[in-house]
Amino acid sequence: MKSETEIKVRGYHLDFYGHVNNARYLEFLEEGRWQFLEDHVDLAEWRQRGWSFLVVNININYRHPATMGDILVIETALSRIGKHSAVIHQHITMKGRPIDVVDADITFVIGEGDKALRLEGPIRVKLERLMNQP
Amino acid sequence: MKSETEIKVRGYHLDFYGHVNNARYLEFLEEGRWQFLEDHVDLAEWRQRGWSFLVVNININYRHPATMGDILVIETALSRIGKHSAVIHQHITMKGRPIDVVDADITFVIGEGDKALRLEGPIRVKLERLMNQP
Amino acid sequence: MKSETEIKVRGYHLDFYGHVNNARYLEFLEEGRWQFLEDHVDLAEWRQRGWSFLVVNININYRHPATMGDILVIETALSRIGKHSAVIHQHITMKGRPIDVVDADITFVIGEGDKALRLEGPIRVKLERLMNQP
Amino acid sequence: MKSETEIKVRGYHLDFYGHVNNARYLEFLEEGRWQFLEDHVDLAEWRQRGWSFLVVNININYRHPATMGDILVIETALSRIGKHSAVIHQHITMKGRPIDVVDADITFVIGEGDKALRLEGPIRVKLERLMNQP
Numbered sequence: 001m002k003s004e005t006e007i008k009v010r011g012y013h014l015d016f017y018g019h020v021n022n023a024r025y026l027e028f029l030e031e032g033r034w035q036f037l038e039d040h041v042d043l044a045e046w047r048q049r050g051w052s053f054l055v056v057n058i059n060i061n062y063r064h065p066a067t068m069g070d071i072l073v074i075e076t077a078l079s080r081i082g083k084h085s086a087v088i089h090q091h092i093t094m095k096g097r098p099i100d101v102v103d104a105d106i107t108f109v110i111g112e113g114d115k116a117l118r119l120e121g122p123i124r125v126k127l128e129r130l131m132n133q134p
Numbered sequence: 135m136k137s138e139t140e141i142k143v144r145g146y147h148l149d150f151y152g153h154v155n156n157a158r159y160l161e162f163l164e165e166g167r168w169q170f171l172e173d174h175v176d177l178a179e180w181r182q183r184g185w186s187f188l189v190v191n192i193n194i195n196y197r198h199p200a201t202m203g204d205i206l207v208i209e210t211a212l213s214r215i216g217k218h219s220a221v222i223h224q225h226i227t228m229k230g231r232p233i234d235v236v237d238a239d240i241t242f243v244i245g246e247g248d249k250a251l252r253l254e255g256p257i258r259v260k261l262e263r264l265m266n267q268p
Numbered sequence: 269m270k271s272e273t274e275i276k277v278r279g280y281h282l283d284f285y286g287h288v289n290n291a292r293y294l295e296f297l298e299e300g301r302w303q304f305l306e307d308h309v310d311l312a313e314w315r316q317r318g319w320s321f322l323v324v325n326i327n328i329n330y331r332h333p334a335t336m337g338d339i340l341v342i343e344t345a346l347s348r349i350g351k352h353s354a355v356i357h358q359h360i361t362m363k364g365r366p367i368d369v370v371d372a373d374i375t376f377v378i379g380e381g382d383k384a385l386r387l388e389g390p391i392r393v394k395l396e397r398l399m400n401q402p
Numbered sequence: 403m404k405s406e407t408e409i410k411v412r413g414y415h416l417d418f419y420g421h422v423n424n425a426r427y428l429e430f431l432e433e434g435r436w437q438f439l440e441d442h443v444d445l446a447e448w449r450q451r452g453w454s455f456l457v458v459n460i461n462i463n464y465r466h467p468a469t470m471g472d473i474l475v476i477e478t479a480l481s482r483i484g485k486h487s488a489v490i491h492q493h494i495t496m497k498g499r500p501i502d503v504v505d506a507d508i509t510f511v512i513g514e515g516d517k518a519l520r521l522e523g524p525i526r527v528k529l530e531r532l533m534n535q536p
Contacts, residue, residue: 052419055464060459
């Protein structure tokens with residue numbers, strides 16, 4: 001399961017260097033993840049159970065600058081499930097051009113109240129379905 | 135009563151034109167207003183009473199562009215109290231230079247639950263004190 | 269001539285109050301204006317002539333809060349042409365619901381190098397066409 | 403050599419969860435790095451030589467949420483110099499409280515025109531001085 005989101009780069013996304021700013025990419029990635037969750041997760045059920053996605057690490061490579069008018073494609077997929085945390089992989093390319101702009105691994109835990117859940121039982125089943133289904 | 139806040143312009147504040155972006159100034163102004171409230175208002179008491187400041191209009195003039203390394207000074211003061219709304223005036227200049235960068239009137243109401251309060255009685259007294267004291 | 273842009277409200281658009289932040293709306297409006305320019309203006313020609321749109325005033329009414337998951341529709345149109353400046357009117361509503369979220373008048377001048385052009389001759393013809401054509 | 407920057411968390415820094423948003427921390431870190439460069443680097447000389455700092459990777463741990471009114475302290479120091487890239491380590495804590503909020507490694511190269519410089523010769527000397535001096 002994968003989601004794709006398109007964002008066109010505008011003047012307010014750029015910084016001093018005339019390129020999309022480092023911090024702004026994290027908003028683009030968050031946009032991609034909301035799209036992914038909306039496409040594939042029953043968020044109402046998660047909310048009812050009191051589960052939330054908490055990002056604990058972001059490891060992001062900036063490979064090629066993007067500028068005004070570029071159309072970016074953000075691909076988002078679940079890539080790994082551990083005992084306590086899982087990883088979403090995201091990849092930003094230029095639309096229609098084989099240029100890697102950004103790739104990132106987003107490590108998250110599932111919070112319930114104050115604690116992070118072990119990724120086992122029904123929650124693991126849900127995550128595995130997210131990862132494996134075509 | 136007036137508050138002054140300084141912000142140094144950094145690379146991530148700029149946009150396509152190499153100037154501080156229009157939207158970013160609204161964050162600078164919000165920073166100035168939090169400073170003003172912190173300096174002069176008993177926010178804990180307001181919170182306890184369930185009062186909140188709700189911005190209903192911003193009228194902002196962009197007079198001179200600011201860029202990398204400029205130090206901006208934001209002045210914030212309450213300038214007018216009406217029956218239902220009041221106005222905070224904010225003025226951004228270059229530190230140590232007589233250059234008007236931005237000025238803005240921020241019209242707000244005081245919300246309590248779902249409704250806006252009439253600005254009379256104890257709340258008016260508080261606002262008038264905010265406006266008139268030196 | 270009018271443009272419409274849709275934006276879905278995400279977690280990173282919200283602030284302390286759980287509503288879309290005041291400053292963020294200015295990014296939404298800028299997004300709408302880029303869309304409008306792209307739809308109706310020959311930006312390459314403007315760039316070649318060295319003309320740029322410079323915002324000198326924004327007057328924005330915040331009428332109804334927007335929150336997580338709301339789909340906003342931004343309408344953008346040129347509404348008035350003066351001797352030295354012109355006005356773009358923008359209106360944000362909830363998609364499919366008759367709720368006014370934000371409306372704003374954006375006053376701009378056309379810059380050429382260091383000076384603002386008088387809106388006469390060929391530039392006025394272009395602007396009038398932008399305003400009047402269906 | 404180390405720099406310290408303080409930022410007070412305001413309403414516009416928060417998101418849906420009432421915490422400082424993931425992307426916003428990257429602006430806080432960028433603020434810290436500009437401070438560091440300003441404190442310790444002759445930026446005018448670097449500009450004259452045509453050298454620029456280009457971030458190629460950010461690895462950031464989100465350890466503890468920060469919210470309204472928290473005062474964050476950002477520590478910034480150069481931590482490692484490789485053959486082609488170097489690493490700035492940044493650490494955000496709560497002012498006066500032993501709470502780790504965020505830590506991050508920022509890997510950068512030195513660009514000159516279109517290419518990344520090897521970190522040898524005079525540029526390496528400058529970087530080593532940045533890292534080692536007390």
